[in-house]
Every structure is written in C-alpha cells, then in structure tokens.
Amino acid sequence: MRRRSDTTVQREFERFAAEASDALFRTGYLMTGDVRDTEDLLQETFLRVAQRWGRVRSMEHPAAYARRILINLVLKGASRRSRQQAELGPQPATAETADEHAARALRDVDDLAEFRWALAQLAPRQRAVLVLRYWADLPVAEVASLLGCSAGTITSTASRAAARLAHTLTRGEPSPTGSATRPG
Amino acid sequence: MITDELENELRGVFARAGADIRVPPQVRQRLLQREYRPARFGRWLRAGMAAAAVTLAATAAITVTALLPAGHPASPPRPGAQLTAWTVVRHGDGTVTVTIRQLRDPAGLQRRLRADGIPASVTFFGQLPRSCQRFAGLGQAVVNRVFSGRQEGRFPVMVIHPAALPHSAGVAINPPGQLPVVRVAIGLVHASPRCTGS
Numbered sequence: 506m507r508r509r510s511d512t513t514v515q516r517e518f519e520r521f522a523a524e525a526s527d528a529l530f531r532t533g534y535l536m537t538g539d540v541r542d543t544e545d546l547l548q549e550t551f552l553r554v555a556q557r558w559g560r561v562r563s564m565e566h567p568a569a570y571a572r573r574i575l576i577n578l579v580l581k582g583a584s585r586r587s588r589q590q591a592e593l594g595p596q597p598a599t600a601e602t603a604d605e606h607a608a609r610a611l612r613d614v615d616d617l618a619e620f621r622w623a624l625a626q627l628a629p630r631q632r633a634v635l636v637l638r639y640w641a642d643l644p645v646a647e648v649a650s651l652l653g654c655s656a657g658t659i660t661s662t663a664s665r666a667a668a669r670l671a672h673t674l675t676r677g678e679p680s681p682t683g684s685a686t687r688p689g
Numbered sequence: 690m691i692t693d694e695l696e697n698e699l700r701g702v703f704a705r706a707g708a709d710i711r712v713p714p715q716v717r718q719r720l721l722q723r724e725y726r727p728a729r730f731g732r733w734l735r736a737g738m739a740a741a742a743v744t745l746a747a748t749a750a751i752t753v754t755a756l757l758p759a760g761h762p763a764s765p766p767r768p769g770a771q772l773t774a775w776t777v778v779r780h781g782d783g784t785v786t787v788t789i790r791q792l793r794d795p796a797g798l799q800r801r802l803r804a805d806g807i808p809a810s811v812t813f814f815g816q817l818p819r820s821c822q823r824f825a826g827l828g829q830a831v832v833n834r835v836f837s838g839r840q841e842g843r844f845p846v847m848v849i850h851p852a853a854l855p856h857s858a859g860v861a862i863n864p865p866g867q868l869p870v871v872r873v874a875i876g877l878v879h880a881s882p883r884c885t886g887s
Contacts, residue, residue, distance in 0.1 A: 514727050515726075518725060518727035526712065526717060527712050527717075530710070530712045531708075535707060535710070543716075544720065547720055548719075548720060548723065551723070552725060554725075554727075555725035556728055559727075559728045604691060605692070605694070607695055608694045611695075611701075612698050612701075614705075614706075617702075617705055618709075620702060621710070636703070638699070639696070639700050640703040640704075640707050660690055661690075663696075663699075664690070664691040667695055667699060
C-alpha cells in the first residue's frame with residue numbers, strides 16, 4: 506500500500522516537472538543567458554520542490570512556487586558575482602527621450618536570438634528586473650520585494666535597462682563584461 | 690517612471706523572445722530523468738514514525754528522522770556528554786548498527802563501514818554520487834532483510850545485516866543536509882570500486 510502511494514507521489518511529481526520544465530527553463534535562460542547555468546539552477550529548483558512536495562502538491566499554483574525558487578536561486582548566484590547595487594542608481598534626466606528611443610528599438614526587433622544576446626549583456630540585476638516584470642509579469646511590488654529595493658528603484662532600473670538594451674541592439678556591440686551561450 | 694509605451698514594447702518583445710526559446714532535448718532529458726524523490730509529507734517525518742518508514746522498496750530510500758542536538762555545532766560539549774557525529778557498532782551476530790547524530794565527516798563514516806566489510810557510499814548532500822547506481826528490481830522482502838531502523842532518543846539508528854546483502858550490492862547512505870531535522874536515507878546500490886570501494 507505504501508509502495509503504491511510512493512509511486513503515485515513520484516509520478517505526480519514527474520508529471521509536474523515535465524509540464525513545468527519548459528516555462529521554467531525559459532525564465533532561467535532569459536535571466537542567466539547561459540544554458541548550462543539554467544540547467545543547473547533548474548535541477549536545484551526541482552530538488553527543492555521535491556523536498557517540499559508534500560506541501561507544494563496541494564498548492565493552487567505549484568509552478569509559480571517553483572518559479573519563485575528558481576528566481577531566488579538565480580538572484581543568489583548573481584549577487585555572488587555582481588556589483589549590482591551600482592546598477593540601481595537614479596534615472597537620467599532625459600528619461601522620456603531615452604524611453605522613446607528604447608521603445609522604438611524594441612519595436613524593430615526581428616531577430617529574437619539577437620534580442621536574447623543583447624539581454625545577456627545587461628548586468629544581472631538589470632536583467633532580473635526586466636525578466637521578472639515583462640516576462641514573468643510580476644507586479645512592481647513583488648519584484649521590489651524579491652530584489653530587496655523600493656518600487657521606484659524597480660521602475661527606474663527598468664527604464665535604464667531598456668535604454669541599455671536598445672543601445673546594444675542598435676549598436677550591435679557586446680558589453681565588455683558578461684557572456685552568453687545560446688540553447689543548442 | 691517608465692513610459693507605458695516602453696512597457697508595452699518590453700512585454701511584447703519578451704513574450705516573443707521567451708516563446709522562441711527551445712529547450713535542448715538533451716537538457717530536458719537530463720532534467721527529467723533525474724531521480725528527485727518527492728516527499729510524501731509536508732514536513733519531515735517525526736521520530737515516532739521512523740520505525741514505520743523503514744519498509745520501503747529497494748529503489749526508494751529508507752527514511753528515518755530525528756532532531757539534531759540543540760546547539761549544534763557551536764555549543765561546547767558538557768563534560769562527559771560529548772556526542773560523536775556518528776557511531777558504528779558491529780555486533781556478535783554480524784549486524785552493524787549506525788547511529789547518526791550530526792551530519793559531519795561522511796568520508797570517515799564511509800571508511801568505517803568499508804573497514805567493517807560493508808561496501809558503502811556515504812554522502813551528506815542528499816543524493817547519490819554520480820558514480821553510484823541504484824540496485825533496482827529487488828523485492829520488498831530482500832530490502833527488509835538488509836535494513837531495519839529505529840529511533841534512539843532523538844537520533845536515527847540504522848541496522849544493516851551484511852549477510853543479507855544481495856551479491857554485488859552495496860549500501861548508500863545519503864541524508865540531505867537539512868537542519869535542524871535530518872532525514873537519513875539508506876538504500877542499495879550496485880557495488881563498484883568507484884561507488885562503494887569494492
């Protein structure tokens with residue numbers, strides 16, 4: 506009886522992992538820009554979800570819980586490597602113009618691999634803000650809570666990151682720091 | 690602030706760029722084929738349930754649970770009350786009792802078990818080493834002959850019956866490094882020089 510229950514739980518978890526893996530991979534890849542890092546982070550995410558599966562399985566949105574674990578793992582890894590606080594500075598005075606320019610550049614994106622490459626050139630914290638807000642579609646307050654800063658800092662960082670993204674896209678120049686690999 | 694126009698463009702381009710990502714098949718395969726061992730219960734099993742938890746199948750872990758000593762690892766031991774991280778005792782009937790109190794020195798425990806003639810792999814990070822392969826396909830009765838478990842105070846005690854080990858099988862002990870509660874997993878693996886030392 507117990508064996509049967511364990512098998513059921515195992516299958517239930519496997520089904521969850523199979524269904525959630527693609528979306529989680531996309532989030533992880535957009536945040537890290539690296540396939541190998543994403544695989545490692547996703548594996549760790551599944552391990553942690555499995556350890557808490559007895560509780561997670563009864564949640565309304567287990568995938569959202571897994572995504573939150575993944576995001577925290579990415580941010581923890583990024584904070585070890587980065588010098589990110591410097592990235593969360595005040596918005597430039599010409600923000601309106603910069604936003605218009607960025608919106609135009611993003612509207613013109615037709616090579617999505619190029620876009621992901623440009624995204625990978627951003628500082629980890631800037632990338633995290635954009636991915637959490639505009640891919641994961643989290644509210645500003647939740648992104649601020651995850652990143653440990655104010656809502657105002659999130660919006661100004663998003664604007665600044667978009668401007669840098671647009672600059673990289675239009676100039677086609679890689680940032681001197683950071684690297685990215687593309688999914689095979 | 691950020692303009693609505695820019696936010697709309699960002700949402701649009703992220704939706705397209707994200708949807709365009711294809712998960713490499715080999716990555717998906719590695720991710721999904723890994724054994725994650727989902728927990729049945731919302732919390733680690735409490736000590737009173739430990740004895741019932743030792744009758745799992747060969748391919749699954751045997752689960753015994755105990756609270757770690759308070760103050761581990763920083764508090765100084767009281768005179769005469771110092772606890773070793775683990776104890777291995779070989780009995781006259783050939784059985785070997787392993788008591789784990791703290792998740793320290795897995796290599797020492799592994800050496801000790803091997804010295805007692807048990808092909809063993811011990812890690813304290815909650816999963817099998819890559820060099821080890823689970824010994825699948827054994828019946829419940831075989832597993833129950835090899836392992837049994839109980840609680841002694843707050844600590845999990847595993848009893849191994851080496852004579853009942855199937856040919857070419859070894860023992861893997863790999864509790865996850867969770868504090869303050871430790872879940873000790875023990876199972877059968879294929880014996881090999883890289884995994885179990887012989």
